[in-house]
Amino acid sequence: MILTNCAACAAPLAHTAPRCVRCWTRYCDSTCQHDHWRRGHKQICKKIHRGGNAEQYNADKKYKEAVAEAVEACAADTKGQTCYICTQALHWKTKEGLVRGCACRGTAGFAHVSCLAEQAKILVAEGEENNLSDKVMNERWLRWSDCSLCKQRHHGVVACALAWACWKTYVGRPETDEARKLAMGLLGNGLFDGKHYEDALSVREAGLSMLRRVGVSEERILVTKSCLAITYAELGHLEKALSMERDIYFGRLKLDGRDNQETLRAANNYALSLVRLQRFEEARSLLPKTIPVARRVLGEGHRLTLKMRWNYAQALYKDVDATLDDLREAVATLTDTERISRRVLGGAHPLTVGIEDALEVLRAAFHAP
Incomplete structure (x- = not known):
């Protein structure tokens, strides 16, 4: 997950928690930091610093693990196929195998996570450089989550791997940067799709705290709270999830009206919480x-x-x-x-x-x- 817990004792951290001056690994206090140093951090501190500091180093590591998981899960489906982007079976640089986690069928949709990520990265970078409109940028951002062929969202461990690719691309930017905020939301979604629910909860809680800290619209807060409520439900915190879903649904009705897609999504999530609590x-x-x-x-x-x-x-x-x-x-x-x-x-x-x-x-x- 992203680094929201002390590296020494795993306790939840405040946003202002102290960190190692060289690699930015975060701790509860100086006692935990000194203990972690003695237990092995001394040997890897420079390596983490060279890897872009703690958050970037962690993101790169988790990305590689997620890609390996996705390739393994898709192995039976991708045997004998080639990437529709680079036309190779193995990626020329990373040597990773293929994945497919969308709605493509037949011989369509096979790709390397690295190729999918590079396409998305290039499109977003071009949009930022040329100051394209919000509508165009939103369409380009979808390449981090949606298949360009079938136009359906990637799912499961493939979505998780792409989410880590997105997060590692933008994690080094300031908290106020729009791409970084979107990447944190995508990471929470990807972890959830990959069934890493505890990690998804940690990321989504951190994301909500970050959005409140930097100041965003009520619309953005409702979206993030909705994702958080779904995660609570998946982890069995059903009453907490229901309370949040009810508030989100009525908040959406007031903000957007009943014909809005997000209002409909909120209604569905609210109904699902009711079903889970047997309030049929x-x-x-x-x-x-x-x-x-x-x-x-x-x-x-x-x-x-x-x-x-x-x-x-x-x-x-x-x-x-x-x-x-x-x-x-x-x-x-x-x-x-x-x-x-x-x-x-x-x-x-x-x-x-x-x-x-x-x-x-x-x-x-x-x-x-």
Whole structure:
């Protein structure tokens, strides 16, 4: 993770915590620093300094680990393929293998994380140099997270590796730099996609603290709080997550209105928290009001629309008091949602797989004695 804990005792650190004057490794106090020096920091301090100091050194190390994890996870799918960017099987410099973690199918979409990262880095740098508009810069920034071929977001360990690539690119910039702020948010998302939930929580908490410190819009704060609430839920802090999701949803309604994509995302997250706490009636009250809006504003094949319909089906069939009509509606909803998800995202996408698994469980329940 990013360095939010003392290197000696692992205690959470304040933003103003002291650090090594040479390599900027951070500590609770001078006692921890002296103890860490005696336990081996003396031998690697210069190496960390030469690597760009503690945060950069850590980011580079984590990036290499994340790339290795992604390549290994994709090995069966990428065998015999070549990178669509550099046309090689092994990267000419890093010797890393290929990955594919988007919605591309067939022989499309195979690439090296290094190649994907270099493309994104070049596009963003050109935009910064030429002072391009916010709209164009936002489109270019998406190359850190979205496939340029299928236009769908990378997922799983590939998203995690790309997020570390992004963070190591911009970590050396000041806190107020926009690219650095975006990179920290992307890192939290990537860690979450890679199922490194504890690390994602640490990064997202640090990110929220940083945004409040430098001063950003209420819109930006709501986005970051939403990511944080999702992480709390994944780690089992369900009541805390629900409280945050409720506040975020009503904050979005007030700020953006019901037809805004972020309001719809907040509604879906709020509904999912209700489902997780088995407050099914409340979820069934919320989602039928928001799903038609999502269909109209985003379209049937948008990932958020698909997730909302999946959550609505869960609110129907997971309720112990569900009627036969409820179960039939859940099956019909999941069947249609799975069909659309498979067409748009592909059969290997985590969303498609999750919907299929839910549909299989539900169909099995119908045949249970």
